[in-house]
């Protein structure tokens with residue numbers, strides 16, 4: 148009260164009033180000068196990048212093969228550059244140093260994935276692992292997957308489920324070999340891997356005779372969903388418009404998503420019936436997931452939709468990746484008979500020609516492992532990882548990366564850096580024999596499964612499935628190409644990188660005992 152009354156007193160005297168007004172005016176001017184210089188103080192700029200058009204930015208100039216297009220742009224604009232994809236700012240990283248700053252130094256900030264609008268439709272609103280934001284729920288799901296579903300101990304329990312499907316394909320290929328018929332190996336590998344993955348998910352649940360029908364229906368639905376996921380979508384470029392679904396992609400996704408959901412319901416009901424009614428043995432992922440659901444339901448809201456979203460993650464994350472690695476590896480070996488021979492020699496020494504390959508052999512096959520690593524280097528099947536999304540604005544390599552931008556890490560191009568890899572375009576498994584590179588993502592010159600918090604959760608399963616199946620295909624057969632032909636190893640960009648042309652070859656039996664093909 149005394150302060151206010153003395154102020155009134157001061158202001159009521161004319162000479163003091165002039166003085167006070169001058170002070171206020173001066174301080175205001177100084178305040179504005181300070182604000183102005185502060186706003187002009189150079190905060191780190193956005194990364195450089197090619198010019199774009201108003202509103203649509205660089206969208207009209209994108210090329211379908213994004214990984215090679217980005218590699219070319221990096222030569223001009225440097226290891227970190229920007230593109231405007233409509234209203235969305237994309238940042239593209241093409242060096243291991245910058246990738247390290249993002250995936251190691253600032254990995255918590257960059258631990259979200261950028262979720263495509265249509266993925267919300269087939270992934271139950273994005274509650275699964277791949278699309279969940281980094282936070283307690285993602286951590287809980289990840290821990291459950293790593294410790295209880297995709298752990299080595301759990302994978303050991305499902306060896307027979309995987310073996311059964313691989314042997315079934317070998318039987319079919321042996322029949323073709325006996326009549327000298329060429330096969331579309333890509334198609335065979337696709338069916339084999341889809342069956343291997345779905346076997347592990349619910350193989351002990353679905354009856355033998357139903358399995359083929361469920362498998363065929365499922366593979367068609369997976370293909371439709373993958374096609375929709377890679378279509379350029381206005382909803383992603385202008386998120387404010389996503390609720391209008393201008394191209395109708397979300398609506399189109401609803402069809403296959405609902406069908407898969409019904410298939411899941413059918414399979415889950417079958418499993419619940421089995422548990423109640425019979426003594427039938429389980430061992431598949433579905434059984435574990437339902438057990439976890441029972442335990443976690445009260446604590447963490449582990450709904451049936453979450454069970455289905457996790458099944459979907461494993462089908463979509465585990466099928467295309469593994470099958471394309473096997474396909475690229477076989478294509479490379481068809482063109483390099485000396486490498487194929489060396490691999491077969493290793494198999495003959497470790498397995499012998501009088502037995503079939505078992506998963507347990509794969510830890511003793513360093514050359515086959517080197518073939519897998521080299522395939523993942525040269526034909527990195529997730530060439531741009533899954534785009535990451537920073538949760539806050541961050542400075543990386545002297546540039547500002549705004550919150551919520553879409554960060555592509557061009558690991559495909561990093562794997563072909565001539566300063567790190569000698570003759571980078573050459574397929575040469577020998578470079579991995581010294582074991583200096585593994586799949587853990589600790590070295591940012593080689594990280595085909597990603598690195599940091601979002602490292603692939605199915606890595607152990609991917610490694611087993613790929614090694615076992617490459618080894619089995621090479622051990623069981625020699626492969627003949629049509630006279631004088633070489634395989635055209637052209638890549639096609641998509642959610643996963645795949646071989647552009649069909650992989651056709653004729654299998655020739657290698658093992659003398661016909662019983663080994665039964």
Ligand code: HEM
Nearest residue numbers: 276277461464465468469529532533596597601603605609
């Ligand atoms: C050779 C086979 C595979 C390769 C090369 C591969 C590669 C990758 C890559 C690069 C990522 C993204 C990493 C990132 O965003 O930084 C990823 C994530 C993921 N992968 Fe794989 N993967 C393979 C097999 C599998 C398998 C077999 C499964 C499941 C059964 C699987 C499930 C997932 C899931 C759920 C994620 C998301 C993880 C998260 O967001 O936390 N992957 N994978």
